[in-house]
Amino acid sequence: MNIKDVAARSGLPAKTIRYYEEIGLIRPLRGANGYRAFRDSDLHKLAFLARARGLGFTIEECRKLLALYEDRDRASADVKALAEAHLDEMERKIAELRAMQATLRALVESCAGDARPDCPILTGLAGPPCC
Amino acid sequence: MNIKDVAARSGLPAKTIRYYEEIGLIRPLRGANGYRAFRDSDLHKLAFLARARGLGFTIEECRKLLALYEDRDRASADVKALAEAHLDEMERKIAELRAMQATLRALVESCAGDARPDCPILTGLAGPPCC
């Protein structure tokens, strides 16, 4: 398979696939013409990576997941630990976003949003709530 | 004021302050020795930027907010629109994180997490749920 085929089948852009090779996530063969020659195993890995990335795992986490995937003697506990760490990280990000949202929402709600210049959002950003 | 002072008072690292100057968010004066000489107005802007960044606004959004802040004839509606767009963006990100979380959480919950190699997380990543 050439790169366009695996791109279509994995859902990843060709650019991304080349990048994944560059950083050692996959090692496709090479044809006599210099073209990458992808095996089914490469495609499987790419599809795996596409899903893992889609769940928000970083590239380095994906690398570990792939290593575990390829290691038939892994302990599922290792996988679970990685996944739970990622769940925690997402939880943290959500909490952070919610906190920012809450603060901004309060400012937005106190803003008239009309043609006048008075704006509690700007004064809120300019200084501590009421000094 | 020198950079260390405004850094301490604004809560921003000196590096960040230099960067903000480089991209034109602030324009501190310069002393004869080449040191940046920050006025109170610079400090106010930096504090404003620190709060806006803390609420998740991008640098370009901060630039617009700062312009509105400095424009005494702005309409509060313009500020509110910017803030609401940002609220929407945060909402979108939260939804995305929650969706990823839900998927991953389902996989994690079906994983024994013991010394055995069988792992639904990995098989889930390897292929569509049940084909």
Add this chain to the structure above:
DNA sequence: GTTGACCTTCCCATTACGGGAAGGATTATG
């Protein structure tokens, strides 16, 4: 006068790619 704490600029690294150029290979069409 010499530390030590500042300040400056400059360059490289980060994350995970995307755009696009320059040029070779393959395939399709006339």
Add this chain to the structure above:
DNA sequence: CATAATCCTTCCCGTAATGGGAAGGTCAAC
């Protein structure tokens, strides 16, 4: 069989918002 379209390759630059650290000038204190 020539040529055009489509592929492929590598290479280099750009993103967002800094952080790290080097090389070197300045300033305050002792």
